[in-house]
Amino acid sequence: MDSQAIATHPGEHEVHEHPAYLRHHFETVEQQREATAFGMWLFLLTEIMFFGGMFAAYLIYRNWYYPAFAAASNTLSITLGATNTAILITSGFAMAMGVWCAETKRRKGLVLSLILTTIFGLAFLGVKYFEYKEKFELHHVPGADFSISQFVHPSAESKETPLAPDMAEKTQIYFSLYFAMTGMHALHMIIGIGLLVWLLVRSQQGAYTNGYVQPIEYFGLYWHFVDIVWIFLFPLLYLIDRHPGR
Amino acid sequence: MLPKRSYLNNEYGLKSWLLTGDHKRIAMLYLISITFFFFLGGSMAGLIRLELLTPQPDLMASDTYNKLFTMHGVVMIFLFLVPSVPAVIGNFIIPIMVGAKDLAFPKINLLSWYLYLIGGTFTIAALVLGGVDTGWTFTTPLSTHYLNTHVVTAALGIFVAGFSSIFTGLNFIVTIHRMRAPGMTWFRLPLFCWSNYAASILMVLGTPVLAIAIVLVILERTIGIGVFDPAKGGDPLLFQHLFWFYSHPAVYIMILPGMGVISEVISTFSRKRVFGYTAVAFSSVAIALFGFFVWAHHMFIMGVSNYSALVFSLLTMLVAVPSAIKIFNWSATLYKGSITFETPMLYAFGFIGLFTIGGLTGVFLGSLGMDIHLTETYFIVAHFHFVMVGGMLMAYLAGMHFWWPKMTGRMYPEAMSKLAAVVTFIGFNLTFFPQFIVGYLGMPRRYHAYPPEFQVLNVLSTAGATVLGIGYLMPMIYMTWSLKYGAIAGANPWQATGLEWQIQSPPLTENFLETPIVDYEAYDYDWLANKTKHEVTTVG
Numbered sequence: 001m002d003s004q005a006i007a008t009h010p011g012e013h014e015v016h017e018h019p020a021y022l023r024h025h026f027e028t029v030e031q032q033r034e035a036t037a038f039g040m041w042l043f044l045l046t047e048i049m050f051f052g053g054m055f056a057a058y059l060i061y062r063n064w065y066y067p068a069f070a071a072a073s074n075t076l077s078i079t080l081g082a083t084n085t086a087i088l089i090t091s092g093f094a095m096a097m098g099v100w101c102a103e104t105k106r107r108k109g110l111v112l113s114l115i116l117t118t119i120f121g122l123a124f125l126g127v128k129y130f131e132y133k134e135k136f137e138l139h140h141v142p143g144a145d146f147s148i149s150q151f152v153h154p155s156a157e158s159k160e161t162p163l164a165p166d167m168a169e170k171t172q173i174y175f176s177l178y179f180a181m182t183g184m185h186a187l188h189m190i191i192g193i194g195l196l197v198w199l200l201v202r203s204q205q206g207a208y209t210n211g212y213v214q215p216i217e218y219f220g221l222y223w224h225f226v227d228i229v230w231i232f233l234f235p236l237l238y239l240i241d242r243h244p245g246r
Numbered sequence: 247m248l249p250k251r252s253y254l255n256n257e258y259g260l261k262s263w264l265l266t267g268d269h270k271r272i273a274m275l276y277l278i279s280i281t282f283f284f285f286l287g288g289s290m291a292g293l294i295r296l297e298l299l300t301p302q303p304d305l306m307a308s309d310t311y312n313k314l315f316t317m318h319g320v321v322m323i324f325l326f327l328v329p330s331v332p333a334v335i336g337n338f339i340i341p342i343m344v345g346a347k348d349l350a351f352p353k354i355n356l357l358s359w360y361l362y363l364i365g366g367t368f369t370i371a372a373l374v375l376g377g378v379d380t381g382w383t384f385t386t387p388l389s390t391h392y393l394n395t396h397v398v399t400a401a402l403g404i405f406v407a408g409f410s411s412i413f414t415g416l417n418f419i420v421t422i423h424r425m426r427a428p429g430m431t432w433f434r435l436p437l438f439c440w441s442n443y444a445a446s447i448l449m450v451l452g453t454p455v456l457a458i459a460i461v462l463v464i465l466e467r468t469i470g471i472g473v474f475d476p477a478k479g480g481d482p483l484l485f486q487h488l489f490w491f492y493s494h495p496a497v498y499i500m501i502l503p504g505m506g507v508i509s510e511v512i513s514t515f516s517r518k519r520v521f522g523y524t525a526v527a528f529s530s531v532a533i534a535l536f537g538f539f540v541w542a543h544h545m546f547i548m549g550v551s552n553y554s555a556l557v558f559s560l561l562t563m564l565v566a567v568p569s570a571i572k573i574f575n576w577s578a579t580l581y582k583g584s585i586t587f588e589t590p591m592l593y594a595f596g597f598i599g600l601f602t603i604g605g606l607t608g609v610f611l612g613s614l615g616m617d618i619h620l621t622e623t624y625f626i627v628a629h630f631h632f633v634m635v636g637g638m639l640m641a642y643l644a645g646m647h648f649w650w651p652k653m654t655g656r657m658y659p660e661a662m663s664k665l666a667a668v669v670t671f672i673g674f675n676l677t678f679f680p681q682f683i684v685g686y687l688g689m690p691r692r693y694h695a696y697p698p699e700f701q702v703l704n705v706l707s708t709a710g711a712t713v714l715g716i717g718y719l720m721p722m723i724y725m726t727w728s729l730k731y732g733a734i735a736g737a738n739p740w741q742a743t744g745l746e747w748q749i750q751s752p753p754l755t756e757n758f759l760e761t762p763i764v765d766y767e768a769y770d771y772d773w774l775a776n777k778t779k780h781e782v783t784t785v786g
Contacts, residue, residue, distance in 0.1 A: 024347065025348035035421075039350060051458070057488075143470020169479055
C-alpha cells in the first residue's frame with residue numbers, strides 16, 4: 001500500500017559496523033549499555049522493596065519484643081556469623097576483581113576470579129548449613145517442635161536473664177524472621193551461584209573479555225547487592241544486645 | 247489491500263510465535279490469554295449474580311459461593327485488570343509511540359508472558375483442585391490458620407504473575423527513558439506513555455512487597471513460621487499493611503494505563519491537543535506518588551490508630567486532586583473540539599462518566615465516618631466496580647477498538663460496535679448502580695443470602711449483569727469476525743498524530759524502516775494536515 005511495505009532494502013546493513021553483541025533493536029552500543037544498566041538498577045530496586053517488607057516487620061517486632069529479640073539473638077554464634085561476613089566480603093572482592101579482569105580483557109584472571117567467587121559463596125552456604133542444623137537441634141525452629149524452655153530457664157553459665165513465658169514465646173517471631181530473612185538471602189546466593197557457573201563456562205570459552213563486559217558487570221551488581229543485604233542482616237540478627245563477657 | 251509484509255506474516259508456525267521477541271506478537275499472545283481469563287472471571291461473576299437473584303441460597307452452598315467470589319477477584323485483578331492495558335495495548339503501542347524497534351528487553355518481555363501463563367496455571371490448578379475461599383485479599387489469620395482450601399497454590403499463582411507484572415513495568419520504564427527516537431522529548435510523548443510510565447513505577451516498587459507478603463503467608467502455612475500469627479506474637483495487621491501497600495497502588499496500576507487510553511481517544515476524536523498536556527502528564531505521576539501513601543484506608547475498621555486513620559483519610563482525598571485534573575482537562579479538550587462519535591469515543595465518554603462516579607464515591611469511602619457505615623457493604627462493591635469495570639474495562643475496550651485497525655490492519659464493524667458500546671454502558675449501570683443503594687441500605691458483601699427486602703435491587707443488578715455479559719460477548723464475536731472480513735483500515739484511519747499511525751497497519755516487525763526523527767509536538771493536528779498536503783503535492 002505504501003513504500004514501507006516493500007520488503008527488500010539492500011544496503012541497509014552494510015553501512016554501519018556493529019559489534020556482534022549489539023542487539024538489533026538498539027541504535028548504538030552506548031544506548032544498549034545505558035538501557036541494560038538502567039534495567040539492572042531497577043531490578044535491584046525491586047529487590048530492595050522485596051527485602052524491605054521483611055526489614056519493616058523486623059523493625060516493628062524488635063521494638064515490641066526487645067527482650068525476646070535480645071535473648072534469641074544471643075543464642076546465635078558470633079564467630080560463625082563474623083566468619084560468614086568475612087567470607088562474603090572476600091567473595092565480593094573476588095567478584096570485583098572479575099569485573100576488572102573482564103574490563104581489561106584478562107581471560108585467565110576472570111576465570112580465576114569467578115572460581116574464587118563461587119568457592120566463597122559455597123563456603124558461606126556451608127557455614128549457614130551448620131548454623132541452621134544447630135537451630136533444629138536446639139528446638140529453635142518455629143513450627144518444628146519449638147521450645148521456649150531455654151529462654152525461661154537459661155543455664156547458669158550462659159549468664160542470661162530469664163524471660164517471662166509470654167515474652168519467651170515471642171522468640172518465635174525472632175526466629176521466624178531469622179529464617180525468613182537469612183533463607184531469602186541464601187536463596188539469592190543459590191541463584192547467584194547458578195548464574196556464576198554459567199558465567200564461568202562462558203568465560204572459559206572467551207566470552208566477556210572481548211569488550212562485551214556487561215553480563216559480568218551486572219552480575220557483579222547483583223552479587224554485591226546480596227552481600228549488602230547480609231551486611232545489614234549480620235548486625236540486626238547477631239549483634240542485638242551483646243556485652244563483653246557474655 | 248493489506249501490506250505484503252507485516253509482523254503477522256513475517257514468519258509462520260507456532261514456534262515463531264511462542265519464541266518470538268517481537269513486542270507486537272507478545273502483545274497478541276497476551277491478548278489471547280487475557281481474553282481467556284476475562285471470560286473465566288466473567289462467568290464466575292455471572293454465577294454470583296445468578297445466586298443473588300433470590301434471597302435464599304438456592305443455587306450453591308455458602309462454601310461454593312465463597313470460592314466463586316474469591317476466584318472472580320483473583321482472576322479479574324491479577325490476571326486481567328493488572329496486565330490488560332499495559333501488557334496488550336502498551337506492549338504493542340509504546341515502543342512504536344516512542345519511535346523504537348522494540349521494548350528494551352524483548353526476551354524479558356517474552357519471559358513475562360510465560361510467567362503470566364505459569365501464574366494463571368497455578369490459579370486454575372487451585373480452582374480445579376477444589377478452590378480457595380479466602381477472598382482475593384488473603385486476609386490473615388483466616389488464610390493462614392482457619393481454611394483448608396488451596397491457599398498456597400493460589401498464592402503461588404499470584405506470586406509468579408506478580409513477577410510478570412514487574413518485568414513489564416521494568417521494560418516500559420527503561421524503554422521510555424532510553425529508547426526514544428531523536429526529537430522525541432519527554433514532553434512530546436503521547437500521554438499514553440506518561441500514564442503507563444507512572445503505572446510502571448507502581449508495578450516495579452509495589453509488586454515486590456506483595457511478593458514478600460505472599461512468601462510469608464506461604465511459609466506460615468507450610469512450615470509454620472509466625473510473622474502474622476497472633477498465637478506466636480505476630481500481628482495479622484502487619485499482613486494487611488504489606489498487602490495493601492501493593493494492593494492499593496495496584497488499583498492505580500489498573501486505572502492509570504486506562505486513563506492514558508482515554509487521553510489518546512479524546513484528543514483524536516475532538517481533533518484537539520489535550521488541554522493542559524503538562525498537567526495531565528504530571529497528574530499521572532502524582533497519582534503514582536500519592537497512591538503509595540493511602541493504603542491504610544482499607545483498614546479503618548481494623549483497629550489502626552485514630553491519628554494514622556486521620557492522616558490516611560486526608561491523603562486519600564489528595565489522590566482525588568490529580569484524578570480530577572484529568573477529568574477537567576479531558577472535558578476542556580472536548581470544549582470547542584470537532585467531536586465525532588466513533589466507537590472508541592463512546593467508550594471514552596462512558597469512562598469519564600462512570601469513573602467520575604466511582605472516584606467520587608471513593609472520596610466518600612475515604613472519609614472516616616462514612617467509611618465505618620459503608621465498608622464491607624455493597625457500596626464498596628459498587629464503588630470499585632465503577633472504577634475498575636466502568637472505568638478500566640471501558641478504557642480497555644476503547645483502546646482495543648482504537649488500536650484494533652493498527653494491530654490487525656482491519657476495521658471492526660462500526661454500527662455493531664457502537665451498539666455494543668451502548669449495551670455495555672446500559673448493562674453496566676443497571677448492574678452496579680442498584681448496588682450503591684442496596685449497600686447504603688446495609689446489605690453486606692460476600693454473603694450468598696440476604697434479607698428479602700433487598701430482592702428488587704438485586705434482581706435489577708442480575709438483569710444488568712446479563713445485559714453487560716452480552717455487551718462483552720459482542721466485541722469478542724465481531725472483532726474475531728473482522729480479522730477476516732473487516733474493511734481494510736489503512737495506515738491512519740483516525741487521522742491521529744501518534745507515531746504509530748504514521749506507519750503501515752499492521753506494522754512491520756521492525757516497526758520503522760529507518761529511525762523516525764520527531765519534529766512536532768504531541769497531538770499536533772496542523773502538522774498532520776500539512777504533512778498530508780505535502781504528500782499529496784509530491785504524488786501530484
